[in-house]
Amino acid sequence: xxxxxxxxxxxxxxxxxxxxxxxxxxxxxxxxxxxxxxxxxxxxxxxxxxxxxxxxxxxxxxxxxxxxxxxxxxxxxxxxxxxxxxxxxxxxxxxxxxxxxxxxxxxxxxxxxxxxxxxxxxxxxxxxxxxxxxxxxxxxxxxxxxxxxxxxxxxxxxxxxxxxxxxxxxxxxxxxxxxxxxxxxxxxxxxxxxxxxxxxxxxxxxxxxxxxxxxxxxxxxxxxxxxxxxxxxxxxxxxxxxxxxxxxxxxxxxxxxxxxxxxxxxxxxxxxxxxxxxxxxxxxxxxxxxxxx
Amino acid sequence: xxxxxxxxxxxxxxxxxxxxxxxxxxxxxxxxxxxxxxxxxxxxxxxxxxxxxxxxxxxxxxxxxxxxxxxxxxxxxxxxxxxxxxxxxxxxxxxxxxxxxxxxxxxxxxxxxxxxxxxxxxxxxxxxxxxxxxxxxxxxxxxxxxxxxxxxxxxxxxxxxxxxxxxxxxxxxxxxxxxxxxxxxxxxxxxxxxxxxxxxxxxxxxxxxxxxxxxxxxxxxxxxxxxxxxxxxxxxxxxxxxxxxxxxxxxxxxxxxxxxxxxxxxxxxxxxxxxxxxxxxxxxxxxxxxxxxxxxxxxxxxxxxxxxxxxxxxxxxxxxxxxxxxxxxxxxxxxxxxxxxxxxxxxxxxxxxxxxxxxxxxxxxxxxxxxxxxxxx
Numbered sequence: 001x002x003x004x005x006x007x008x009x010x011x012x013x014x015x016x017x018x019x020x021x022x023x024x025x026x027x028x029x030x031x032x033x034x035x036x037x038x039x040x041x042x043x044x045x046x047x048x049x050x051x052x053x054x055x056x057x058x059x060x061x062x063x064x065x066x067x068x069x070x071x072x073x074x075x076x077x078x079x080x081x082x083x084x085x086x087x088x089x090x091x092x093x094x095x096x097x098x099x100x101x102x103x104x105x106x107x108x109x110x111x112x113x114x115x116x117x118x119x120x121x122x123x124x125x126x127x128x129x130x131x132x133x134x135x136x137x138x139x140x141x142x143x144x145x146x147x148x149x150x151x152x153x154x155x156x157x158x159x160x161x162x163x164x165x166x167x168x169x170x171x172x173x174x175x176x177x178x179x180x181x182x183x184x185x186x187x188x189x190x191x192x193x194x195x196x197x198x199x200x201x202x203x204x205x206x207x208x209x210x211x212x213x214x215x216x217x218x219x220x221x222x223x224x225x226x227x228x229x230x231x232x233x234x235x236x237x238x239x240x241x242x243x244x245x246x247x248x249x250x251x252x253x254x255x256x257x258x259x260x261x262x263x264x265x266x267x268x269x270x271x272x273x274x275x276x277x278x279x280x281x282x283x284x285x286x287x288x289x290x291x292x293x
Numbered sequence: 294x295x296x297x298x299x300x301x302x303x304x305x306x307x308x309x310x311x312x313x314x315x316x317x318x319x320x321x322x323x324x325x326x327x328x329x330x331x332x333x334x335x336x337x338x339x340x341x342x343x344x345x346x347x348x349x350x351x352x353x354x355x356x357x358x359x360x361x362x363x364x365x366x367x368x369x370x371x372x373x374x375x376x377x378x379x380x381x382x383x384x385x386x387x388x389x390x391x392x393x394x395x396x397x398x399x400x401x402x403x404x405x406x407x408x409x410x411x412x413x414x415x416x417x418x419x420x421x422x423x424x425x426x427x428x429x430x431x432x433x434x435x436x437x438x439x440x441x442x443x444x445x446x447x448x449x450x451x452x453x454x455x456x457x458x459x460x461x462x463x464x465x466x467x468x469x470x471x472x473x474x475x476x477x478x479x480x481x482x483x484x485x486x487x488x489x490x491x492x493x494x495x496x497x498x499x500x501x502x503x504x505x506x507x508x509x510x511x512x513x514x515x516x517x518x519x520x521x522x523x524x525x526x527x528x529x530x531x532x533x534x535x536x537x538x539x540x541x542x543x544x545x546x547x548x549x550x551x552x553x554x555x556x557x558x559x560x561x562x563x564x565x566x567x568x569x570x571x572x573x574x575x576x577x578x579x580x581x582x583x584x585x586x587x588x589x590x591x592x593x594x595x596x597x598x599x600x601x602x603x604x605x606x607x608x609x610x611x612x613x614x615x616x617x618x619x620x621x622x623x624x625x626x627x628x629x630x631x632x633x634x635x636x637x638x639x640x641x642x643x644x645x646x647x648x649x650x651x652x653x654x655x656x657x658x659x660x661x662x663x664x665x666x667x668x669x670x
Contacts, residue, residue, distance in 0.1 A: 099505035104435045107403040123603045135604035137633040155550020160601040160633045235553040238560040278656045
């Protein structure tokens with residue numbers, strides 16, 4: 001799903017410093033935040049929305065479509081399972097460094113309750129001009145503006161740069177999907193590609209990948225079937241193998257996760273791959289022109 | 294976190310998996326004494342890498358004199374970058390059959406996966422590639438766990454005969470250890486069946502999830518120190534990730550993806566990145582310590598600062614960095630490109646405090662940093 005301004009959003013960890021800062025930013029931008037969670041402040045109000053002890057309690061009082069977690073790593077599993085049991089459709093998990101065994105349990109709970117998890121370790125999702133959920137600078141008009149390009153990124157900072165490059169070149173974004181820098185994520189680049197392919201407002205897609213794992217190879221399989229142009233950039237060409245490059249998911253081990261294989265898989269199905277992000281708008285124009293011709 | 298064999302094996306013992314008798318020694322004389330006590334033994338280098346056997350770091354000894362000679366040869370060896378400083382002197386066991394077992398996090402299924410093969414020993418990676426049938430994959434549902442009857446079913450038809458129940462029991466215990474200890478990988482190669490009907494773990498490779506460190510405190514103390522340069526260690530202690538890369542253009546960016554992209558762009562425009570160093574996420578207030586670490590690398594000829602703020606506020610990062618820059622007054626040029634959260638304030642700080650104009654396009658900042666580094670070389 002793509003978040004819209006009609007979607008009702010719950011903020012888990014709403015009263016903390018970051019929860020407060022970003023909830024306010026989301027509200028100011030147009031996101032419909034309807035409730036928050038903090039077990040110690042249940043029954044109070046924060047940023048003009050009611051605070052509940054848990055997501056399940058909040059869902060009893062008010063319909064919730066999306067939950068976003070400002071929750072530290074060791075408490076993330078319990079909060080995620082709570083959100084899944086509350087029946088949200090989408091759970092945006094920003095937390096980095098959640099123990100992998102907990103992440104597996106979170107994904108199991110999501111599968112059992114038909115919840116789409118975005119992340120962990122995502123910067124969130126943005127629908128420019130409507131709303132955003134997470135920690136992206138949606139409100140910065142130099143970076144995001146409404147348009148027709150869907151953007152998928154494993155990294156929040158790279159996704160910001162690429163969105164900026166698009167805006168600087170006269171494009172805008174239909175939706176930004178931060179899929180997350182962790183190895184075990186709920187919504188993969190391939191899943192996001194499928195979502196944007198089905199979105200009527202999206203005319204072309206930019207895929208920002210990274211070394212490590214096989215998300216880009218898997219996305220390439222789907223891109224092969226798409227009629228919308230897809231342009232990719234893969235970070236980490238200059239990174240040495242065998243080192244975790246900041247993200248737990250960004251590591252080349254043996255032949256797996258290497259830059260060359262990802263680029264080859266994408267190019268083999270007709271995806272243009274940029275050497276630097278500033279080439280992306282140029283390749284997009286070419287792709288859209290080819291399609292129009 | 295990785296663990297040397299002598300640290301990992303007691304964990305197996307506590308969960309009921311048999312291991313041979315052994316003693317840890319630090320010099321050849323002690324190896325001889327230990328071998329005299331133990332009898333026929335194996336002299337094993339204790340380094341956290343899987344390449345010990347092939348590198349000559351594991352030798353059989355029939356006598357204590359032989360053990361001493363092997364110890365003298367192995368101590369001081371370098372295996373996969375690790376210097377051998379200690380040895381495990383371990384009793385030999387009468388091997389009837391070598392098996393392979395591993396329990397690991399499977400990214401594809403987002404669940405645990407158990408690997409089992411009747412062909413244990415040194416070349417198990419090759420077995421997996423050349424004869425995939427010989428490696429049995431046993432998926433586990435993390436919410437259901439792995440009990441004895443699941444283990445029995447999984448081993449059906451392997452040809453273990455009357456040993457199947459005993460091996461199934463060990464599999465269950467290994468899965469339990471993997472779960473209790475937040476392992477990413479628990480690998481036993483080989484797990485052996487002995488002539489007298491026992492199942493014994495002859496080796497143990499253990500990797501614990503770094504993210505689980507807060508709830509595995511006792512293991513953290515036992516982890517093998519990571520191979521790091523002095524600067525990498527200094528950054529690590531400050532909660533930052535620094536990787537030395539050997540070039541002359543320093544990189545300071547927020548977020549892993551943007552930092553890798555900055556390195557890629559430097560390479561694309563003909564330069565060589567000096568480092569990976571990111572101050573994104575929770576580390577965005579650490580630009581001062583980050584800068585001081587960068588500047589300790591004497592090969593740096595210019596510095597690229599690439600901030601694209603989402604969660605990380607560029608004004609906070611820039612304020613800290615600019616203060617540190619004035620404080621340390623380094624003799625190299627610095628090039629900024631700043632966008633995203635806090636951008637206006639950050640750009641103002643750079644203009645007012647340093648009299649510099651940040652580049653609007655990352656490419657222009659990269660080109661300038663690469664040109665300056667080339668000029669200084």
